Amino acid sequence: MFAEVVVDIKSSNTDRVYTYRIPEGMDIKVGMRVSVPFNNRFIEGYVISTTDNASYSVDKIKDIHRILDSYSIFDEKMIELAKWMKEYYKCYFSEALQTIMPVGIKQGEKKVKVVKINIDEIPFQLSKRAPKQYEILQYLKNRSPIRLSELVKVLNIDYGVIRSLQNKGYIEIYEEEVLRFSVKDIEKTKPLLLTEEQQKAVEEVKSSILTGTFDKYLLFGVTGSGKTEVYLQLIDEAIKIGKSAIVLVPEISLTPQTIERFVSRFGNRVAVIHSGLSPGERFDEWRKVKNGLVDVVVGVRNAVFAPFNNLGLIIIDEEHETTYKQSDLRPKYNAKEVAEKRCEIEKAVLVMASATPSLETYYKANKGEYKLIRLTKRINVSMPQIEVVNMSEELASGNTSIFSRKLFSYIKENLKRKEQTILFLNRRGYSSFVSCRDCGYVPKCPNCDISLTYHFEDKKLVCHYCGYEETMKETCPKCGSKRIRYLGIGTERVENDIKKFFPNARVLRMDVDTTRKKGSHEKIFYDFRNGKADILIGTQMISKGFDIPNVTLVGVILADITLNLPDFRSSERTFQLLTQVAGRAGRGEKPGRVVIQTYEDDHYSIVTAKQQNYVKFYNEEIKYREIFRYPPFSHLMNIVISGEEEEEVKNTAANTYLTCQKLINKLQNKSYNKILGPAPAPISKINNRYRWQVILKSEDRNILTEIAEEIQKMKYPKDIRIAVDIDPLNIM
Ligand code: ADP
Numbered sequence: 001m002f003a004e005v006v007v008d009i010k011s012s013n014t015d016r017v018y019t020y021r022i023p024e025g026m027d028i029k030v031g032m033r034v035s036v037p038f039n040n041r042f043i044e045g046y047v048i049s050t051t052d053n054a055s056y057s058v059d060k061i062k063d064i065h066r067i068l069d070s071y072s073i074f075d076e077k078m079i080e081l082a083k084w085m086k087e088y089y090k091c092y093f094s095e096a097l098q099t100i101m102p103v104g105i106k107q108g109e110k111k112v113k114v115v116k117i118n119i120d121e122i123p124f125q126l127s128k129r130a131p132k133q134y135e136i137l138q139y140l141k142n143r144s145p146i147r148l149s150e151l152v153k154v155l156n157i158d159y160g161v162i163r164s165l166q167n168k169g170y171i172e173i174y175e176e177e178v179l180r181f182s183v184k185d186i187e188k189t190k191p192l193l194l195t196e197e198q199q200k201a202v203e204e205v206k207s208s209i210l211t212g213t214f215d216k217y218l219l220f221g222v223t224g225s226g227k228t229e230v231y232l233q234l235i236d237e238a239i240k241i242g243k244s245a246i247v248l249v250p251e252i253s254l255t256p257q258t259i260e261r262f263v264s265r266f267g268n269r270v271a272v273i274h275s276g277l278s279p280g281e282r283f284d285e286w287r288k289v290k291n292g293l294v295d296v297v298v299g300v301r302n303a304v305f306a307p308f309n310n311l312g313l314i315i316i317d318e319e320h321e322t323t324y325k326q327s328d329l330r331p332k333y334n335a336k337e338v339a340e341k342r343c344e345i346e347k348a349v350l351v352m353a354s355a356t357p358s359l360e361t362y363y364k365a366n367k368g369e370y371k372l373i374r375l376t377k378r379i380n381v382s383m384p385q386i387e388v389v390n391m392s393e394e395l396a397s398g399n400t401s402i403f404s405r406k407l408f409s410y411i412k413e414n415l416k417r418k419e420q421t422i423l424f425l426n427r428r429g430y431s432s433f434v435s436c437r438d439c440g441y442v443p444k445c446p447n448c449d450i451s452l453t454y455h456f457e458d459k460k461l462v463c464h465y466c467g468y469e470e471t472m473k474e475t476c477p478k479c480g481s482k483r484i485r486y487l488g489i490g491t492e493r494v495e496n497d498i499k500k501f502f503p504n505a506r507v508l509r510m511d512v513d514t515t516r517k518k519g520s521h522e523k524i525f526y527d528f529r530n531g532k533a534d535i536l537i538g539t540q541m542i543s544k545g546f547d548i549p550n551v552t553l554v555g556v557i558l559a560d561i562t563l564n565l566p567d568f569r570s571s572e573r574t575f576q577l578l579t580q581v582a583g584r585a586g587r588g589e590k591p592g593r594v595v596i597q598t599y600e601d602d603h604y605s606i607v608t609a610k611q612q613n614y615v616k617f618y619n620e621e622i623k624y625r626e627i628f629r630y631p632p633f634s635h636l637m638n639i640v641i642s643g644e645e646e647e648e649v650k651n652t653a654a655n656t657y658l659t660c661q662k663l664i665n666k667l668q669n670k671s672y673n674k675i676l677g678p679a680p681a682p683i684s685k686i687n688n689r690y691r692w693q694v695i696l697k698s699e700d701r702n703i704l705t706e707i708a709e710e711i712q713k714m715k716y717p718k719d720i721r722i723a724v725d726i727d728p729l730n731i732m
């Protein structure tokens with residue numbers, strides 16, 4: 001017997017299938033991870049098929065060295081999915097397989113050392129005498145039992161300390177196959193009695209689930225229309241006939257509240273996958289699915305690969321979110337497309353849902369590619385009232401504060417009524433740049449082509465791209481002036497000003513800076529929901545998934561930040577963000593109010609957001625897309641060329657452009673094709689690497705993939721990196 005094996009080497013030369021002999025007695029199954037000899041060493045490989053006849057001269061074929069796990073990682077359907085990804089995203093086969101594979105599998109499922117705390121009260125005197133031991137015990141208090149390796153990594157400790165704790169009997173270490181259930185016991189909820197609209201939605205999708213038909217739906221429902229309850233009941237239907245379901249949610253809306261809603265319905269038959277999990281924890285969740293211990297996975301992007309073998313349904317919540325696209329690593333896949341393909345392979349049902357569908361999705365729904373289901377009404381409550389304030393007019397009438405008079409008075413009223421307020425601003429830090437009033441000097445990052453953001457709390461200037469920081473100086477380094485101007489407000493500034501104007505208000509802030517520590521996100525959320533604060537200030541982290549009845553006011557401090565990004569999707573992003581944040585107001589019995597502050601109050605994104613009219617926004621936006629032939633009227637491909645030598649980058653970009661042109665001519669395609677560039681990328685330097693880009697537009701996606709393949713096969717100067725992104729969601 002022979003096995004066809006994909007080897008773990010990332011190069012175009014080795015991106016093919018190799019034949020190995022299966023030694024007598026070795027129980028090889030398709031989908032297994034194996035070790036194989038390759039150029040005088042052993043490397044990892046993946047068995048994608050077995051055969052009796054080798055297509056290759058038999059005496060040259062080498063033996064598989066050994067099997068790495070006791071079971072198959074991929075079933076046939078997943079291998080088919082990987083093949084599709086390889087072709088669709090033009091990545092290596094091994095990359096596609098490794099994307100599907102759980103991170104953490106390399107540690108294996110061997111027994112691991114587990115630490116368990118043995119005492120109920122942590123001796124306080126330890127905090128002085130042995131602070132590290134104290135820290136470890138504190139950490140273990142809520143997390144025990146935990147893997148030793150994880151403990152060591154998280155707290156950065158050496159084994160000596162562990163041994164002392166063990167000798168004192170404070171902790172116990174034993175070997176175990178760990179499979180933690182991250183899910184806490186919470187009260188079960190019963191299915192709600194559905195509204196008429198919800199009922200219709202459930203009935204329609206249910207029929208596809210029951211017949212096992214590959215149907216694709218767009219559930220277009222306004223914020224608060226009860227989409228989640230629809231998901232829950234659909235999953236229930238799938239489970240009843242022995243099938244399982246995957247629910248994809250964007251990272252930022254994987255809030256404790258979202259998880260709670262699934263767990264309270266399905267108990268520990270739910271696995272949760274989020275990016276805060278360690279590789280080991282992720283592997284645990286993966287095995288729960290593999291071993292049939294759960295029926296539902298709720299998770300971010302890569303949960304789409306959950307290894308169910310009887311998938312009935314994939315739900316994509318907030319389908320317009322950009323986090324479904326993997327933009328930083330290869331393959332640059334979009335979980336929405338993968339989900340669609342997976343449903344096709346498994347004959348499962350796809351439900352994409354949003355209050356603000358992406359233009360591409362709504363366009364396809366209009367054309368009948370997706371079945372459109374609408375939820376037009378909020379459950380029991382009315383939509384919030386939205387007001388727009390023009391900030392130039394505020395300035396003209398003498399108000400220089402970052403709060404308009406209207407928003408200010410509403411905040412004041414809310415504080416008096418003991419109702420809660422959310423203030424949204426999509427930028428963190430204190431001010432996005434500082435400049436000298438006298439000479440105009442603006443401090444920039446020495447590694448990136450970007451101005452430094454001022455962080456008030458630690459008096460630092462920080463680069464949001466590479467993390468570079470420096471202490472903020474009191475005088476201008478160029479002319480010595482003390483007159484520094486703070487421009488471009490961020491969430492820290494909002495917090496600062498709120499505290500100045502409302503010293504008695506209890507304020508919380510949620511952004512990247514306040515949620516670095518594990519669990520801090522949850523803490524801020526629960527504190528706010530439990531009424532421990534009056535005002536929550538935050539970036540887009542707070543725009544979704546928050547369902548807090550006492551929030552009756554939402555203020556958008558400046559809508560223009562997203563509107564002015566150099567990206568053809570900036571209007572769409574702005575409309576989506578505004579609609580989503582506005583949707584946080586008035587979800588309880590008390591009516592909600594929303595104030596949007598902007599300098600561009602006549603922009604259609606803002607006007608239609610105020611009217612809460614998605615279709616009107618869509619009709620306006622789709623016109624521009626058609627005129628300029630942007631998606632959905634074309635596919636884009638972004639090629640970024642980067643390197644440390646500016647000249648070399650520039651020359652390579654010019655060559656890349658020419659190659660693209662030649663290829664397009666050669667392919668002699670009748671479709672619309674256009675090459676933009678070569679030009680410096682909007683952020684022209686990151687981490688000391690210069691960046692140029694070439695953007696291709698084509699009606700025919702196959703043109704782009706063919707070019708992608710050619711471009712990636714070519715030889716480049718040593719330091720040059722080429723990153724190709726087909727259907728990018730970010731072209732900065
Ligand atoms: P969406 O996801 O569409 O924004 P949610 O699913 O968060 O909306 O629903 C909004 C609120 O309405 C939630 O508090 C939810 O519990 C409640 N809800 C949903 N469906 C029903 C129903 N059929 N009867 C009563 N309350 C419901």
Ligand code: ZN
Nearest residue numbers: 436439476479
């Ligand atoms: Zn100066």
Ligand code: ZN
Nearest residue numbers: 445448463466
């Ligand atoms: Zn930088």
